[in-house]
Amino acid sequence: MADDVTTPSADEQPTVLLVDDEDMFRQAIGQQLGRRGYRVLDVDNGRDAIKVVRHENPEVVVLDLKMPGMDGLQTLRELKKIRPEVQVVMLTGFGDIETARQSGKHDVFRYLQKPVPLPELIEAVDAARQERVYAMARHEIPQATRGGLWAWLVGVHNARPGFMLLAAALFLATILAPPPERLVSLLDTQKKVEGNERITGYADYRKMKPGETITEYYSHKAGLDRTVTAADGTVTKVPLTPRQAAFRAQVMIGVLVVAVLMWATAAIPVGMTALLVGVFMYFFQVLPPDQVAKAYAKDAVVFIFGVLAVSAAVTKSGLDRRIGLLLLGTSTSLARLAFFFCPLLAVTASFLSEHALIAILAPVFLLGYTGAIRAAGITRDRSLAVMLLLMLSFVANTGGPGSPAAGGRNAVMLGILADYGLRPTFGQWVMYGLPAVPVLALVIAGYFYFVFRNKTHVKKVNLAEEIRREAEKIGKMTRQEYLTAGVLVLLIVLWCTLSQRFGMGGPVILCLVLLNVLGVLRWRDVNQIHWDVVALYAAASAMGAGLAYSGGALLLADGFVSVLPETLKSGNGLAMSTSFFCGLLTNFMSDGATVAAIGPITVPMAVLSDTSALMVGLATAFSSSFAFMFIIGTPNNAIVYGVAKDPETGEQVVTTKDFLIHGFFVWLLSMVVLWGWVFFGYWRWIGF
Numbered sequence: 156m157a158d159d160v161t162t163p164s165a166d167e168q169p170t171v172l173l174v175d176d177e178d179m180f181r182q183a184i185g186q187q188l189g190r191r192g193y194r195v196l197d198v199d200n201g202r203d204a205i206k207v208v209r210h211e212n213p214e215v216v217v218l219d220l221k222m223p224g225m226d227g228l229q230t231l232r233e234l235k236k237i238r239p240e241v242q243v244v245m246l247t248g249f250g251d252i253e254t255a256r257q258s259g260k261h262d263v264f265r266y267l268q269k270p271v272p273l274p275e276l277i278e279a280v281d282a283a284r285q286e287r288v289y290a291m292a293r294h295e296i297p298q299a300t301r302g303g304l305w306a307w308l309v310g311v312h313n314a315r316p317g318f319m320l321l322a323a324a325l326f327l328a329t330i331l332a333p334p335p336e337r338l339v340s341l342l343d344t345q346k347k348v349e350g351n352e353r354i355t356g357y358a359d360y361r362k363m364k365p366g367e368t369i370t371e372y373y374s375h376k377a378g379l380d381r382t383v384t385a386a387d388g389t390v391t392k393v394p395l396t397p398r399q400a401a402f403r404a405q406v407m408i409g410v411l412v413v414a415v416l417m418w419a420t421a422a423i424p425v426g427m428t429a430l431l432v433g434v435f436m437y438f439f440q441v442l443p444p445d446q447v448a449k450a451y452a453k454d455a456v457v458f459i460f461g462v463l464a465v466s467a468a469v470t471k472s473g474l475d476r477r478i479g480l481l482l483l484g485t486s487t488s489l490a491r492l493a494f495f496f497c498p499l500l501a502v503t504a505s506f507l508s509e510h511a512l513i514a515i516l517a518p519v520f521l522l523g524y525t526g527a528i529r530a531a532g533i534t535r536d537r538s539l540a541v542m543l544l545l546m547l548s549f550v551a552n553t554g555g556p557g558s559p560a561a562g563g564r565n566a567v568m569l570g571i572l573a574d575y576g577l578r579p580t581f582g583q584w585v586m587y588g589l590p591a592v593p594v595l596a597l598v599i600a601g602y603f604y605f606v607f608r609n610k611t612h613v614k615k616v617n618l619a620e621e622i623r624r625e626a627e628k629i630g631k632m633t634r635q636e637y638l639t640a641g642v643l644v645l646l647i648v649l650w651c652t653l654s655q656r657f658g659m660g661g662p663v664i665l666c667l668v669l670l671n672v673l674g675v676l677r678w679r680d681v682n683q684i685h686w687d688v689v690a691l692y693a694a695a696s697a698m699g700a701g702l703a704y705s706g707g708a709l710l711l712a713d714g715f716v717s718v719l720p721e722t723l724k725s726g727n728g729l730a731m732s733t734s735f736f737c738g739l740l741t742n743f744m745s746d747g748a749t750v751a752a753i754g755p756i757t758v759p760m761a762v763l764s765d766t767s768a769l770m771v772g773l774a775t776a777f778s779s780s781f782a783f784m785f786i787i788g789t790p791n792n793a794i795v796y797g798v799a800k801d802p803e804t805g806e807q808v809v810t811t812k813d814f815l816i817h818g819f820f821v822w823l824l825s826m827v828v829l830w831g832w833v834f835f836g837y838w839r840w841i842g843f
Contacts, residue, residue: 168194169284170211174204174230175219175246180269184217187273188280201225205233208241215283217276219269220247235262240290242283246271289804310422312810318422322413329409330439334401337717338710342370342404343397370400373704378443400706406439407707410698415743418691418785421811425786426687429694441701450697454658459692459790461663462514463684463797465646468667468676470518472639476626478519486618489542489608493600497550501596504550505557505589510659510790513551515643517798519622520547525802526621531613539616540799540808541817542607546600548795549821553595555746555780556588556773564746568754568776577769586841587773591833598824603817638673642666688786688797695787699749711740712753716760725764727834730774733757734829738778738822742788746779767843774834781825783818786811 171188173181176199185195196211198204202225208216216234220227231243242264264283267276308317346363363372374380374394381393395403410432417428436447469478486492504512520543528536559565559581572578579587649662670676702708715736716724723732733753741749754775761771782788786796792814799809 168192169215170194170196170213171280172204172207172211172213172216173197174199174201174216174222174227176200176222177219184273184276188277191277193280201227201230201233204230205237208234208238212238213241214287215242215244215264215280217244217246217280220245231263240287240296242287242290244276244279244283289801289806312421313424315420315422318416318420322416322422325412325416326409329412330402330405332405334398334405335710337713338401338404338706339397341709341713342373342400342706343368368397369706369709370395370397373400373706377441377446377704379440403439403441404702404705404707404710406435406441407698407701407705408710410435411702411707411743414694414698414787415785418787418811424687425811426690429687429690432694432698436697436701441705447697450700451693453693453696454660455790456689456693456696457660458510458658458663459793460684460689461660461667462510462790462794463688464667464676464681465643465663465670466514466518466794466798467680467684468639468670469515469643470522471680472635472675473626473629473633474636474639474643476519476522476622476629477632477636477640478515480619480622480626482516483519483523483618483622487620489604489616492616492618493546493604494597497546497600498593498596500547501550501554501592502557502589504554505561505592509551509554509561510794513548513791513794516547517544517795520544520618521798521802522625523616523618523621524808526625527613527616527618530621530624533612534803535801535806535808536612537808538607538610539613541813542603542611544795544799544809545813545817546603548791549599549603549783549818550596551791552780552782552789553599553825554592556595556777557585557592558588559584561780564750564779565776568750568772572758572769572772577772579769579773584773587838588777590837591777591829594832595825595828598828599821602821602824606817635675639670639675642669642673642675645669685797685800688793691786692790692793698787708740708753712736724760725766729757729761729764729766730771730834731830733771734774734778735826737775738781738826738829741779741782742784742818742822746782746789750776750779770838770843774829777829777833778826781822783821783825784815785818786814 169192171193173185173195174197175181178199181197181199185197188195196207196213198207201222204216204218207213218227218230218234222230227245227247231245234241234243239262243262245263245266246269247266264286265279267279308315308320310316310318345366345368347365363369371394375392379395381395383391383393385391413435414428414432417423417431418425422428423431433447433451436442436450437444441447442450483492483496486496500512500516521540524536524540524543527539528534555561555564559569565584569578643666646662646666649657649665650659653662667676667681671678699708702711715732719732722728737749737753737757740753754772757775758768758772760766761768782792786792796807796809796811796814799807801808
């Protein structure tokens with residue numbers, strides 16, 4: 156019957172390499188594997204095995220431990236240096252436990268005793284092929300597919316040539332096009348003394364001197380002035396021309412297009428796209444080198460790094476299980492999690508750092524997910540992971556409208572409104588914003604509950620029970636847990652009391668040092684965090700700065716305003732159009748940068764159209780919380796993406812595609828709630 160097995164084509168066959176000095180053994184096993192659809196390569200020594208692995212890239216290597224010359228252990232070490240993802244099934248006829256223990260340090264998939272029954276070997280090879288998929292994910296190695304031109308263009312995750320070519324074409328088209336005359340005119344607009352005109356919308360407008368243009372301010376601030384020495388020896392600083400500044404604005408718009416396309420399609424690794432943003436900013440001289448580096452090193456970036464490292468300490472100590480019991484003790488079903496816990500989380504995020512809450516809760520939710528699938532006897536349930544983690548992040552995002560303390564974007568808007576004598580009190584902001592928060596949270600939770608409840612393999616999820624079960628495994632609290640808990644409490648206190656003075660990053664790196672001094676966290680633990688997420692958010696910060704300084708954000712905002720019909724340039728129509736544009740743009744830039752770029756346009760528009768500037772300003776700030784579609788929009792998304800890896804396989808259980816698809820629908824629902832419940836609902840009753 157074995158002869159009846161259909162042999163796939165060479166391109167489709169899984170490849171196995173046999174390495175054994177016994178010719179008869181290799182021949183017999185090779186024939187049997189070949190009849191079962193495998194492409195079999197064989198060599199009789201370790202040196203030739205290394206060459207074959209380099210050039211043929213087999214999926215599985217069946218390796219004899221005892222061979223003359225270069226033995227199995229030496230061969231294994233070399234193979235793993237070349238191809239860390241290759242899976243090795245080690246054969247030994249001597250039962251050498253110590254040698255097997257040593258080889259185990261180098262990632263052996265399985266040990267089999269010679270002579271090995273063929274069914275057992277086949278089962279081991281099949282399992283090793285599956286493990287190789289997970290190993291490639293852990294090592295971020297693209298899984299190449301064979302096919303025609305279209306298959307090559309579409310590519311695979313982290314290697315999509317078609318989208319790379321498209322991004323290059325779009326970037327070249329953007330920067331080679333003549334600068335729009337409207338952009339040149341705006342960049343040449345002078346700031347007036349009264350400051351009440353339909354101003355430029357430049358993020359740093361308030362710092363400009365009367366009579367100064369955006370081009371002049373940008374040139375001075377970025378150090379892009381050209382030094383000119385006159386015939387009499389007089390040295391003067393000559394700023395960029397408006398067209399030179401416009402070119403840099405076009406570059407930044409092109410960078411935005413490229414980054415969004417790359418991040419959305421995973422054309423190249425997330426971290427590489429983050430570095431590519433810097434490449435463009437450096438070589439097109441959007442900012443001088445020191446300022447590009449400074450734009451990457453914002454406090455928010457230090458905060459992201461610190462949060463991921465603190466999360467590693469919390470997980471390492473076992474404190475995540477205790478926190479889970481405290482916060483999710485009532486979440487005995489998905490319905491209770493969605494409709495009881497989520498609104499409470501959103502309201503809490505209005506007054507405490509939503510990023511800090513996500514930093515604490517994301518590892519706890521991942522722990523609950525892994526416990527649930529183990530209890531169900533399955534290895535993965537991606538739908539459940541997407542539901543839990545995206546719901547957590549998106550609900551926390553909606554805490555933004557609740558109070559001025561909910562984020563830096565709100566502080567930016569308070570500053571803009573203060574320029575017009577309209578700065579609301581803390582209580583006024585809460586009155587206008589807090590009623591929106593629980594409704595938004597319930598709508599988002601309802602979306603995830605009803606979309607995913609029939610898609611998950613695990614039908615009954617009791618997060619409280621799963622986390623309680625995990626906590627029981629580790630027994631009583633240890634000294635490390637008490638120390639970690641103390642440092643975590645200190646961190647939250649510092650965030651709540653001193654973040655205005657020391658930022659969000661200062662307290663978190665202080666606590667990292669304390670955790671190391673106390674023996675809880677080692678540098679090795681810190682080094683294992685997902686640095687690609689840190690790089691991604693750093694790139695988002697740099698991109699936001701480049702768009703604001705160069706005037707790129709100005710062109711986007713002004714272009715949007717110019718196409719609005721008259722009915723949407725005043726009253727509720729202006730609030731709706733403002734919130735739509737700001738809510739869309741905040742997915743591509745950080746929320747603070749979005750408000751800084753859009754607010755100086757929309758608030759003066761409200762003043763000039765006899766619309767409440769406070770209403771329009773709040774609409775702008777509230778919609779900047781709707782950063783659901785891309786990881787770069789908010790630290791919440793970045794933290795969740797960084798945490799969302801299967802602890803066993805390293806697989807990314809929540810992908811950028813998940814953010815894009817579900818984030819789009821949640822964004823639409825959020826806009827409906829903002830317009831229906833807020834603008835045409837209780838705001839009409841409260842009044843301005």
